[in-house]
Amino acid sequence: MLEAIIRLSNIKKTYDNIEYVLNGVDFQSGKGEFVVIQGKSGSGKSTLLNIIGLLDTYTSGQYFFEDRLINPQKNYPHLRANKIGFVFQSYHLIESLSVKENVLLPFLYSDSRLNSCTLTTIESILDKFNLSKFERKKVSLLSGGEKQRVAIARAIIKYPDIIIADEPTGNLDEENTSTIINAFQQLARAGNAAIIMVTHNSQIADCGTSKYLLSEGKLIRC
Amino acid sequence: MLKGNKVFFYLKHVVNMSFNNKPRVVLSLVGLTVGLFIFTLGNIIIDSYYNDNLRWAWQMTNETLVLEVQTDHQDNLTELTRLDREHLLSSVSLSSPSTIFIATGEDGSLCSLSATVMGVSELDKIVPIHHDIHHSIGIGIDLLRGRLINANDVALQRNVVVIDQFTEDLLFQGSNSLGKYLHLDVEVPGMSSVHSGQGTNATKRKLEIIGVIKNSYATKVEKMEYRKFVAEGGVSFLNTTIYCPITIVDIEEDIAPRKLLMWNIEDKNNYADMHQILVDYGHVYRNDFSSYNVITRNDVIIDVVNQLKPMRSFLTVMLVIILLISGVSTMSTMFFSVKERINEIGIKKALGATKLDILCQYVLEGMLLSFIAAIIAVCLSSLLALILQNYLFYSMHLLFEISLSLRNLLLPILLAGIYGFVFSLIPSYYGARIMVTHALRFE
Numbered sequence: 001m002l003e004a005i006i007r008l009s010n011i012k013k014t015y016d017n018i019e020y021v022l023n024g025v026d027f028q029s030g031k032g033e034f035v036v037i038q039g040k041s042g043s044g045k046s047t048l049l050n051i052i053g054l055l056d057t058y059t060s061g062q063y064f065f066e067d068r069l070i071n072p073q074k075n076y077p078h079l080r081a082n083k084i085g086f087v088f089q090s091y092h093l094i095e096s097l098s099v100k101e102n103v104l105l106p107f108l109y110s111d112s113r114l115n116s117c118t119l120t121t122i123e124s125i126l127d128k129f130n131l132s133k134f135e136r137k138k139v140s141l142l143s144g145g146e147k148q149r150v151a152i153a154r155a156i157i158k159y160p161d162i163i164i165a166d167e168p169t170g171n172l173d174e175e176n177t178s179t180i181i182n183a184f185q186q187l188a189r190a191g192n193a194a195i196i197m198v199t200h201n202s203q204i205a206d207c208g209t210s211k212y213l214l215s216e217g218k219l220i221r222c
Numbered sequence: 223m224l225k226g227n228k229v230f231f232y233l234k235h236v237v238n239m240s241f242n243n244k245p246r247v248v249l250s251l252v253g254l255t256v257g258l259f260i261f262t263l264g265n266i267i268i269d270s271y272y273n274d275n276l277r278w279a280w281q282m283t284n285e286t287l288v289l290e291v292q293t294d295h296q297d298n299l300t301e302l303t304r305l306d307r308e309h310l311l312s313s314v315s316l317s318s319p320s321t322i323f324i325a326t327g328e329d330g331s332l333c334s335l336s337a338t339v340m341g342v343s344e345l346d347k348i349v350p351i352h353h354d355i356h357h358s359i360g361i362g363i364d365l366l367r368g369r370l371i372n373a374n375d376v377a378l379q380r381n382v383v384v385i386d387q388f389t390e391d392l393l394f395q396g397s398n399s400l401g402k403y404l405h406l407d408v409e410v411p412g413m414s415s416v417h418s419g420q421g422t423n424a425t426k427r428k429l430e431i432i433g434v435i436k437n438s439y440a441t442k443v444e445k446m447e448y449r450k451f452v453a454e455g456g457v458s459f460l461n462t463t464i465y466c467p468i469t470i471v472d473i474e475e476d477i478a479p480r481k482l483l484m485w486n487i488e489d490k491n492n493y494a495d496m497h498q499i500l501v502d503y504g505h506v507y508r509n510d511f512s513s514y515n516v517i518t519r520n521d522v523i524i525d526v527v528n529q530l531k532p533m534r535s536f537l538t539v540m541l542v543i544i545l546l547i548s549g550v551s552t553m554s555t556m557f558f559s560v561k562e563r564i565n566e567i568g569i570k571k572a573l574g575a576t577k578l579d580i581l582c583q584y585v586l587e588g589m590l591l592s593f594i595a596a597i598i599a600v601c602l603s604s605l606l607a608l609i610l611q612n613y614l615f616y617s618m619h620l621l622f623e624i625s626l627s628l629r630n631l632l633l634p635i636l637l638a639g640i641y642g643f644v645f646s647l648i649p650s651y652y653g654a655r656i657m658v659t660h661a662l663r664f665e
Contacts, residue, residue, distance in 0.1 A: 055572060055658045081574020092569045092662060096242035101235070107228060108235065109574035114228045154573075 004028040005161050005194050006052060011061035012217075013047055021047050022058070023217030031161065034188035035196045036208035038222075043214045045198040046166055052196060053084050053164040066161070081109040085155030085193070089167035091147040093154070095140040099131055102139055103153045110158050125153050129183070145176030152183055156193075163187065165197040169204060181207050240587040243562070247591065250555045254595030254638070255602075257548025262634045263603035264541045268534055270607070270625045275526045282519040287493065289483040289500055292513035302483055302503070306496055309485045315341040315471040316480040319461065320406045323393050331455035333448065335392055337464045339406070341471030342371045368400045368433035376467040383429035384465040388441045390434050392448065392460075399431045404464065429466055438463075443621050450619030480513065545637070549645045556588055556649035567653050568661025577654040584653055588646025589639055596638030600631050 006029055013022040021044040029035050039045045050056035051063065057072040064070070065079060085106075086092075093102050103122055107114045126132045129149040139147060148168060155163050165184070169177040181204060184195050188209060197208065205211055211222040241247050282288075293299060303310060316338055323335035366387065375382050383404050390399045406427045437445065444460045451458040487493040497516065504514045560567075567580055607624045614620040 050659055053572075055662075075576075077571070077574045077576045077579075079574075080572065086572050088662070092565070092572070094566055094569060097238065101238070104231065105235075105570070106573045108232055109570070109576075109579060114231055 004030045005066055007062075007064040008052070009062040009064075011048075011051065011063060012059045013044070013051065013056075014059050020059075020217050022051075024061070025214075025217070025219045027212070027219050029162070029194045029196060031194050032188055032191040033194050033210060034184055034208040035194070035210050035212065036205045037196065037198045037212045037214055037219070038200060038202065038205050039198075039214035041200070044217060045214050048214060048219070049164050049166050049196065049198055052162075053086060054080055077109070078111075081106065082111055082158065083161045085158065085160040085163040087148070087151050087155045087163065087165040087168045089170040091144075091151045093139045093147055093150055096138065098136050098138055099126070099142070099150050100135045102150055103157055106154060106158050112158055122157060125157060129153050144171050145173070145179065148172060148176065148180055149183075152180065156187065160193055162194045162196065165195065167198055167200070169199065169201065177201075177204065236583060236586045236590065239566075239583070240590050243559070246555065246559055246562070250552060250559075250591050251595050251598070253548055253551040253555065254592055254641075255598050257545050257551075258596050258599035258634050258638060259603050261541045261545050261637070262599050262630065263606060264537060265633070266603060266607045266624060266626065266630050267610075268537050269627060269630055270623065272530055272534065273625045274623060275530060276523060282522065283486070284519055285486050285488050285493065286519065287485045287487060287496055287500070288517040290480060290513065290515040290517060291483070291511055292480045293511045295510045298507055298510050299481060302500075305499060305503075306485055306487070309487045309492075309496075310483065314482045314484075315468050316482065317341070317471045322389075322404060322406060322462075322464070327455055329455055331451070331457065333451045333458040333460065335389065335460045335462060337389070337406075337462050339471055340463055340465050341468035342376070342465055364436035366434045366436055367398070368431070370433055371465055371467055376469055379469045380467060381427060381429050381470065382432045382466060384433035384435060385431055386435050386441055386462060386464075387437050388445050388448075389462045389464065390431075399434060402431050404429045404431055427470070429464075429470075446615070446619050446621040453619060545641070549641055552588070552592075552641075553645040553649060556584070556646050557652070559587075560584065560649045560653035564653075564656060564661045564664040567656055568658050568664070571656075571658040572662065580654040581647075581650045584650035585643055585646045588650070589642035592638035592642025593635065596635045600634050604631070 006027075008025055008027040011022055011025040011027075012020055014020045025048060037045055037048065047056065051058050054065070054070065054076045059072070062069060063072075065076075066083070070076065094105070097105070100122065103126065104114070107118070112118065123132070126135060129152065131146065131149055131153060134142060134146060134150075139150060142150065148171075152168070155165075163184075169180050172180065184197065185207060187193060188195050195208075197204075199205055213220045213222055289302065291299070291302070317340075319336035319338050321334055322337045325333040368384070371382065371384060374380075385393075385399065385404065390396070393399065393404065394402065406429065441462060444462060447458055447460055485496060487496055497518065500516045504511070504516065508514065567575075570580065570583075604626055607626070611622060611624045614622050
């Protein structure tokens with residue numbers, strides 16, 4: 001494993017100041033790692049991912065992103081735009097836009113230039129995920145597996161340092177699940193990003209390079 | 223910040239997102255268009271009415287100073303003309319109206335044309351006037367055929383006259399009138415001798431037509447009246463002005479005719495001085511004049527503006543209220559749009575959009591829809607205004623010229639931009655503040 005990109009130290013999270021969803025989580029991950037986090041429903045997996053992905057704040061503890069201390073009172077859209085890619089269970093694509101427009105969307109908010117090189121990269125990524133023929137098609141007309149591939153393409157288009165996937169195969173059949181997991185494994189092997197995936201599927205959990213269990217607010221390495 | 227081709231992609235994205243929900247777009251556009259349409263059409267009509275009334279004043283220049291007097295004292299008149307002979311443009315006498323034409327129909331319809339005879343001084347410039355007892359204004363003149371009255375005509379007291387196109391069309395059915403004769407004081411059947419003048423059943427004077435000039439705006443109004451008579455019948459009394467040597471009017475009139483003295487003074491200081499001199503003269507010799515009015519272009523404009531101001535202000539306020547109501551309806555549609563697209567906001571924030579990005583996107587969408595509504599509104603209102611003008615002209619025989627100024631066409635578009643910005647801002651701000659995790663939960 002390369003140097004850690006993210007380091008969480010004693011992270012705690014509560015919504016009502018009474019019950020802690022996360023109760024002292026210690027975790028770190030670097031490029032080339034494919035981390036799988038398992039846990040029961042309501043164990044706080046999505047909450048942990050949201051904190052790592054800077055979508056949500058934490059109550060106490062310390063979170064370092066590339067050696068930079070994250071202040072829970074602040075918002076970090078710039079980091080999300082340039083360093084983090086998301087893949088959601090419900091895809092979270094803009095249905096009225098085409099496949100290509102959805103994949104290009106991150107460029108509106110990142111520092112990356114949108115030029116002919118970028119467009120070539122997009123073509124190759126779409127080709128890699130067998131989406132080239134759907135380039136101009138509206139996302140609303142795609143199947144679940146196709147949508148999730150579009151979501152992954154969108155997540156990796158900026159070459160982020162970290163890819164966060166929250167139950168990416170939750171709505172997919174076996175074949176599509178296999179495709180998605182293979183894609184993640186390839187990305188991890190390429191060593192360009194850290195991949196953190198949450199799942200409740202134990203078969204998929206064995207596909208990662210490291211496995212964790214989130215239980216009673218704590219993260220335990222398996 | 224946007225870089226390179228991103229601007230194009232961003233704008234394309236804004237346009238795509240603006241139109242992705244067709245019912246919402248239609249709803250927004252209809253509301254905005256109706257408000258802007260009423261505003262634009264209202265402004266066009268108000269301005270047209272305003273300009274219609276100011277048309278008289280526009281025919282006068284800022285350098286022109288007019289004195290309208292009625293007096294038996296020739297000495298006063300002589301003294302007035304000597305005040306500034308260098309800049310004296312014209313000195314004219316205006317007669318009482320004299321009937322020059324009558325048309326009758328089998329159904330008892332009757333149309334008469336009465337002419338105010340304007341006697342011109344030794345200068346060869348003729349200055350037609352507006353048929354308003356309060357305002358006599360000088361305008362330029364366009365000679366179409368023949369010649370104008372000159373000093374020789376005045377000196378020799380020739381019985382010659384210059385008429386306008388409308389008078390020629392009426393008296394001579396459009397044929398060339400040069401060399402033909404115009405008879406003053408033709409008796410009107412069934413009317414009292416007061417209207418038909420002193421010469422009962424006889425022509426008072428026969429005048430040779432030596433020139434024809436272009437119609438003034440006042441004559442265009444009379445022409446409409448005549449068209450209405452031709453179409454609908456009834457009784458119609460039309461008015462015109464004809465021009466002959468000043469001596470004829472001075473001889474014919476039993477009472478002192480109204481006189482117009484006009485000066486053209488380009489130097490502003492001299493103009494102001496002359497204006498004051500005339501006003502002071504009027505005060506000093508007020509008992510010698512039965513009528514004494516000093517008229518400048520500003521006087522006429524101020525008079526018209528003051529008459530129209532209350533109505534214009536009231537109508538403008540009404541239009542602004544309509545626009546505001548339309549704006550509130552737009553704002554509620556925008557709120558609906560933001561609520562409908564909460565998930566989209568969450569996705570974009572997850573991808574790195576800031577609050578400002580979300581705010582800008584929605585404000586731009588609002589402004590884009592407003593601009594489109596404004597363009598539609600301007601086109602529709604201009605079209606309707608022109609249709610209205612034609613309807614009034616051809617069906618009602620009313621002359622009402624529509625003013626489609628650049629201001630009337632561009633103001634709604636400018637307002638739409640401001641309008642779109644203001645009424646999108648609050649909903650956009652609401653959308654921008656939504657938390658990412660909450661927004662992503664909405665489907």
